[in-house]
Amino acid sequence: MLITQPSDLDPASPGPITIAQPLLDHLAAIRADVLASLASGEPVYGVNTGMGALSKVRLTTDEQKVHQRNLLLGRAVGGPPWLPDDEARAVLIGRLRTFLTGDAGVSVELIQQLVAFINSGHVPAIPAGGAGSAGEIIPLAHAFGPLAADLGPKEGIALLAGIPGATGRAALHAARARRLADRLSEIGAGAIAVIGANRGPYHPLTARGDDVLAAELTRLRNLVGPEPDPRSLQAPVSFRVAGPVIAHVRRTLTHLEAAVERAFTGVTDSPAYLDGEFVGTAGFHGIDLAAHCDHLTAALAHAAEVSTARLHRLLDPAVTGLPAQLAHEPGPQAGLVAVHKRAVATSHALRRLTLPSAIGTAETSNGQEDVQSFSWEAVGGLAEAIRLAREVAACELLAVHQALALSKRPVPPGLQELLLAVANVVPPIEADRPFGEDLTRLLDSVL
Structure with missing residues (x-):
């Protein structure tokens, strides 16, 4: 499945996914702008600040380096029963489709990691219930835990944002x-x-x-x-x-x-x-x-x-x-x-x-x-x-x-x-x- 625009990506369609190079180039340009904006040091929720009730806490440079990974690790509080494999795959594809709009401003490297994850045929253990929040950060923390090892600025919060899983x-x-x-x-x-x-x-x-x-x-x-x-x-x-x-x-x-x-x-x-x-x-x-x-x-x-x-x-x-x-x-x-x-x-x-x-x-x-x-x-x-x-x-x-x-x-x-x-x-x-x-x-x- 060659994806030239976000709407090409259907969570109900099987088969491997390939992102067209022009779309990747467009997303890379957005990512460059995002990094330039973050370099100004202005407060950006969940990136150089805490989350939720802790959003008033500004993070040091060292804290920011581990913060995006910690966002996923600390919110993976779910447990069985897990989603069936086809639904878990639909969650991953839903997240990928939202990333392709460019709104999240994530790196092309993260997008390619997500594509490879989907194409591997392996799916993460995602809790079927227990979201209980404004959004779905708990199931998404489980879904994208395998990608948490090497996240760049804003990429942890981007993986947790919105309702891509339900969609x-x-x-x-x-x-x-x-x-x-x-x-x-x-x-x-x-x-x-x-x-x-x-x-x-x-x-x-x-x-x-x-x-x-x-x-x-x-x-x-x-x-x-x-x-x-x-x-x-x-x-x-x-x-x-x-x-x-x-x-x-x-x-x-x-x-x-x-x-x-x-x-x-x-x-x-x-x-x-x-x-x-x-x-x-x-x-x-x-x-x-x-x-x-x-x-x-x-x-x-x-x-x-x-x-x-x-x-x-x-x-x-x-x-x-x-x-x-x-x-x-x-x-x-x-x-x-x-x-x-x-x-x-x-x-x-x-x-x-x-x-x-x-x-x-x-x-x-x-x-x-x-x-x-x-x-x-x-x-x-x-x-x-x-x-x-x-x-x-x-x-x-x-x-x-x-x-x-x-x-x-x-x-x-x-x-x-x-x-x-x-x-x-x-x-x-x-x-x-x-x-x-x-x-x-x-x-x-x-x-």
């Missing part, structure tokens, strides 16, 4: 949520096909004034195909609202993606080197990113609850006309009733994630930091919400697969690829068995 992780999870939204459409369409639902609620004309909803309704109709002989005039609500529910997921996801781009494009370093001077900023606050992570978490929780309700209806012969609980032989066999119970428990766990992250601020640093947005925690909650929403989707998908097999109904053309992928990993269900194994294979191979 990089949010970009990664947004890509995952986009894939999940597509599967939710397919699974919802499969459930609609199973019960022979009236297609009226999915007519695009019912989405007047809402282009996102109109697109989702069109997608559902294309996936499920026509139903010339509906089983009833009205399907249960959980089927009729499939379009608005998934459209809301897509809408909130688009808003999160925009917030990620704002976070990457905006000024997050503090102090930032802007137009020839050091400027203190509030780019570490991250309320925009935190709020949109929370919004998507809530949208996924609602989608999971609707999916769980549909799954329950799929077990009901009055709704489907199929054997009770989708058992091959109801009575001697329990069918998929326990699969629904797992979905209920998973939806309940997801619901508990929907408390807004930015509620509950507390003072730290002797009152210097008296507000937090907890964006690091918000993106962690979103990661868990995506995981749980996938579990619920797997439960409904297994029921759709079994219902279509029992009904002998033809699979709609728009769903054939999905149902073939399911059939490749889920053997025919003719008796009770440990369905958790089937769900795991769906999560590993299909969702």
Whole structure:
């Protein structure tokens, strides 16, 4: 991946990274200006002064030589559980992308060290929780500890500034949520096909004034195909609202993606080197990113609850006309009733994630930091919400697969690829068995 400008760098994209020489030359020129400005001896927060409540303390020349390294060492107070490797990599890439704007004024040598670190395939142990500050200095201290041995002026505080970790992780999870939204459409369409639902609620004309909803309704109709002989005039609500529910997921996801781009494009370093001077900023606050992570978490929780309700209806012969609980032989066999119970428990766990992250601020640093947005925690909650929403989707998908097999109904053309992928990993269900194994294979191979 050749990077010619910061926006080329996508935390969700794998592969080695190379920074184009013209961009490196531009950053080297900024670094020279930064060093010249620092030589004046004017106070610059975190460079020749202490941090937080100690910012009034001026550092001697000898103290400044070790200060940038100490900033990382003294703030690495986190512990397990650690981020998964892909999220840890996203943190590193998020930091690199902010450095490429030039606001931090770090050296080309540090940037090249960071690129080599990313390309090595090794990732640091970064605590998944416990940020608890204005910004994310604790996880970033762990992330960049391997680079702490030989830091120049301002480079330690630059590694700790802003919310690059939450932003990089949010970009990664947004890509995952986009894939999940597509599967939710397919699974919802499969459930609609199973019960022979009236297609009226999915007519695009019912989405007047809402282009996102109109697109989702069109997608559902294309996936499920026509139903010339509906089983009833009205399907249960959980089927009729499939379009608005998934459209809301897509809408909130688009808003999160925009917030990620704002976070990457905006000024997050503090102090930032802007137009020839050091400027203190509030780019570490991250309320925009935190709020949109929370919004998507809530949208996924609602989608999971609707999916769980549909799954329950799929077990009901009055709704489907199929054997009770989708058992091959109801009575001697329990069918998929326990699969629904797992979905209920998973939806309940997801619901508990929907408390807004930015509620509950507390003072730290002797009152210097008296507000937090907890964006690091918000993106962690979103990661868990995506995981749980996938579990619920797997439960409904297994029921759709079994219902279509029992009904002998033809699979709609728009769903054939999905149902073939399911059939490749889920053997025919003719008796009770440990369905958790089937769900795991769906999560590993299909969702």
